[in-house]
Amino acid sequence: DAGVTQSPTHLIKTRGQHVTLRCSPISGHKSVSWYQQVLGQGPQFIFQYYEKEERGRGNFPDRFSARQFPNYSSELNVNALLLGDSALYLCASSKDTPPVNTEAFFGQGTRLTVV
Amino acid sequence: AQSVTQPDIHITVSEGASLELRCNYSYGATPYLFWYVQSPGQGLQLLLKYFSGDTLVQGIKGFEAEFKRSQSSFNLRKPSVHWSDAAEYFCAVGTRSNDYKLSFGAGTTVTVRA
Numbered sequence: 001d002a003g004v005t006q007s008p009t010h011l012i013k014t015r016g017q018h019v020t021l022r023c024s025p026i027s028g029h030k031s032v033s034w035y036q037q038v039l040g041q042g043p044q045f046i047f048q049y050y051e052k053e054e055r056g057r058g059n060f061p062d063r064f065s066a067r068q069f070p071n072y073s074s075e076l077n078v079n080a081l082l083l084g085d086s087a088l089y090l091c092a093s094s095k096d097t098p099p100v101n102t103e104a105f106f107g108q109g110t111r112l113t114v115v
Numbered sequence: 116a117q118s119v120t121q122p123d124i125h126i127t128v129s130e131g132a133s134l135e136l137r138c139n140y141s142y143g144a145t146p147y148l149f150w151y152v153q154s155p156g157q158g159l160q161l162l163l164k165y166f167s168g169d170t171l172v173q174g175i176k177g178f179e180a181e182f183k184r185s186q187s188s189f190n191l192r193k194p195s196v197h198w199s200d201a202a203e204y205f206c207a208v209g210t211r212s213n214d215y216k217l218s219f220g221a222g223t224t225v226t227v228r229a
Contacts, residue, residue, distance in 0.1 A: 004158075033216070042119075042205050042219030043159070056216050090158060103149070104217065106159040 002026070004093050004107035012113045013081050021076040021110045025093030031055075032074040033104060034066055037088040049074060050096075081114045088112075117142040117208045121220035128196050129228050136191040136223050138206030147209035148189040149217065150180055154202045162204075165189065176200070201227040 005024045013019050025032050031050040035043035048056035049068035063079045072093075078085055088111050092104035118141045128134050140146055147166055151159040163174025170182040180191045189206060203224050207217040 035217075035219075040221075042207075042221050043217075045216035045218070048216065058216060092159075103161055103164055105161070106151075108156075108158045 004091055004105055006089075006091050006107040006110050008110060009108065010111045010113075012115060015081055015083060015114055017081050018077065018079050019081060019112060021078075021089050021091075021112070023074045023076070023091030023093075023107060025072050025074070025091075026105055029093040029095050029105075030072055031094040031096060031102075032068055032072065033092045033094070034074070034076045035090040035092065036060075037090055037109070039087070043090055046076070078112075083114050086112060086114045117146060117210055117218050119206050119208050119218050119220035121204075121206055121223050123223045124221070125224045125226070127226045127228060130198055131195050134191075134193045134196045134200070134225065136204050136206075136225070138189045138191065138220060139187050140189065140206075140208045141187065142208060142210060144210070145184065148180075148182060149207040149209070150174065150178070150189075150191045151205045151207060151219075152176075152202050153205065153222075159205065162191070196225075196227055198227045198229070201225055 007022045033048040034046040037043040045058040047066040052068045066076045068074045088109040090109045091107045094102045094104050096102045120139045149164045150162040162178050163172050165172050165182045172180050178193050203222045205222045206220045
């Protein structure tokens with residue numbers, strides 16, 4: 001079975017631009033979460049979606065938005081990029097709404113560099 | 116709000132020696148507890164998890180962790196490390212409320228010397 005897939009693997013953007021990151025969960029998983037991992041730190045929660053509805057939002061500005069599609073894949077959008085948005089963006093999928101009696105499986109991440 | 120502290124930023128251990136990584140959490144009730152490992156350029160892989168029951172949890176790759184409520188700790192151990200265990204390790208906490216996030220510690224980098 002395929003694991004969590006994220007695209008692209010790497011990308012470089014300029015300050016002020018917009019970026020869209022994509023995630024395909026494991027087949028049968030209905031929940032997708034997004035995390036930001038700045039170099040040298042642990043992942044920070046951004047969003048969680050279950051059955052296409054937002055279930056949780058972390059302490060991130062409104063420049064960050066996300067959505068989940070009927071096939072349970074998800075997009076993370078970031079507008080007006082800042083240098084501080086440079087990070088590894090991780091997507092995690094779960095069968096149910098985490099962390100209740102379920103575990104999150106993480107993708108390889110998208111490395112975003114803002115210059 | 117819950118928080119996670121991993122006191123050791125970097126640990127160096129000899130191959131074959133034992134390893135213990137510390138994790139302390141702050142949360143008013145019994146949390147869900149996880150240990151993840153991250154190799155360079157990779158995503159996170161779950162090593163083990165604690166939801167309830169036996170406080171000594173066995174995981175993959177020979178790792179185990181013990182939940183100690185009185186100390187608010189969930190330390191990770193391995194009796195004999197292999198060179199392939201060199202990686203970054205993250206402790207994470209989830210709550211039993213409608214707060215669906217995992218809160219991660221800052222991580223501990225493990226270096227294994229021959």
